[in-house]
Amino acid sequence: xxxxSGAVKKVSLEKVLDLNEATNLHGKLLALRGSDVSVDASSxxxxxxxxxxxxxxxxxxxxxxxxxxxxxxMSDALGxxxxxxxxxxxxxxxxxxx
Numbered sequence: 001x002x003x004x005s006g007a008v009k010k011v012s013l014e015k016v017l018d019l020n021e022a023t024n025l026h027g028k029l030l031a032l033r034g035s036d037v038s039v040d041a042s043s044x045x046x047x048x049x050x051x052x053x054x055x056x057x058x059x060x061x062x063x064x065x066x067x068x069x070x071x072x073x074m075s076d077a078l079g080x081x082x083x084x085x086x087x088x089x090x091x092x093x094x095x096x097x098x
Contacts, residue, residue: 008068009035013044017051017078025051029058037062038094042073047081059092070094 009032014021029037039055062069072094082089 007036008038010038010040010072012040013078015043015045017044017047019048019050022048022050022054025054029054033061034065034067036068038068038070038072040073041071041078042075044075044078047078049085052082052085052087056087 011028011032013025017025037058059069069092071089071092074089074093079089
């Protein structure tokens with residue numbers, strides 16, 4: 001699902017993904033619409049359901065536009081929170097190069 005043109009755009013997530021960050025995250029992702037995106041979530045220490053919803057909505061939108069939306073790195077905190085609320089993110093993890 002790699003896009004036709006342009007390099008992959010990278011976005012780094014904040015340490016705290018709470019209600020206050022949801023609007024900022026939405027704006028960052030909206031600005032990248034139409035590009036392939038790689039999300040670095042390695043620094044996330046706390047994540048709320050609203051920011052996870054923003055991320056999953058973006059992933060679905062990118063999929064519908066036949067664009068790539070992957071997590072290049074994911075902190076244990078974000079992964080655990082996603083699992084606890086029932087979000088399957090395995091298909092969004094970047095594949096290792098052989």
